Amino acid sequence: MKVEIWSDVMCPWCYIGKRKFEKALEQFSQKDRIEVEWKSFQLNPDMKTDPSRSIVEYLADAKGFTIDHATQMLDNVTNVAAEVGLEYHMDKTVLANSFDSHRFIQFAKKNKLGDAAEEQLFHAYFTEGKNTADHATLIDLGTKIGLGASAIKDVLESNQFAEDVRKDIYEAQQVGVRGVPFFVLDRKYAVSGAQQPETFLGALQQSFQEWEKENPAPLVSLAEGDSCDIDGNC
Template structure:
């Protein structure tokens, strides 16, 4: 009988490597970090084997939602800055955002407690829409000047990514996903996150802050190389051939 080579497929012991990202919607560097990470991921050859999960983190859990107060006034009150210096800082951050293609309108930003926005994220994650929800929240806060604590606004953001409006409204009116938010905050402490954005790759490597895309790419390469060694692919021939089974039957 003439031997022939059979095509084969790969069966992964674990289908993808997880990257967890802790962030807060009111953190300007989190949106910038998101873009820089995405740029790195786009260059990563094995990007299809990377699973990204967004995690909740609150920079100021006690913050009151105050639509009438400007961000410069808030920074002056909380950090002891002059309004002029606060404006300089925001201008600098706006320029940083522009470098990665983001439009920041800090003068339109609405001061808002982010807890319900995080519950919105947690709900979206159950529908496989975590990344889309995070993008909507950032854009709403930094570009569009929307109140991300307002339930109607969150329902609109949800509808834009395909979430069921009635279900989301019910979630927001109750307390669902509150524990999920608190769990993420607790986990952040356990993995050493003292600020955001905070990226954890395969629960082995961490990247803190909105690092250059090159730094993210290097972290992806190193962590994925180790993950791949620990999760070798099994090659399975497609087709039938002579074989024996545990019960002693050979054909």
């Protein structure tokens, strides 16, 4: 059964939601029959990459917050991240447009490394304070998960996978995504936000039960002996 997850690299709740969903999946008895697909979404497609500005300044300007209020918000999300084992350093976060990051993820998905790419990007952005719009950074992250440096360079220096990103964003509009993370299970059930593992587990169980009725597991042969086949051969 497929679980699609719309997310953006710059969304702190998406990394937290990833960890909570992973915890639920570990507890799910049929986890080997779950396919996870990461989908592209941009919270601010017009954002300009600007390493000179802090995330606090950006939030204050974009939302009309005071610096103190913006700092308090970031401290809160940092504490929540710590509860699921993530180490956020929001003071080091680099403001970066995420479009090329999403093209990088789409390339990784083609090579069955979508989840690994998401993990590398989240960690680079929130923990290491790296510029995830920088091509050299993306090449370095890609080689860590087994992608070829020259292949990543070719993708980033072209327009490859741009249409895949736009398609995901269009799909998000069609299924009603208004914020991320957004989890869609078997295109029937949706879970919005970084919910608790128990919520994810319940959604997995309910959606899988319905999916399994239409997709029964194949029988596994435990032993074979002498027999006759349908053509009369014995």
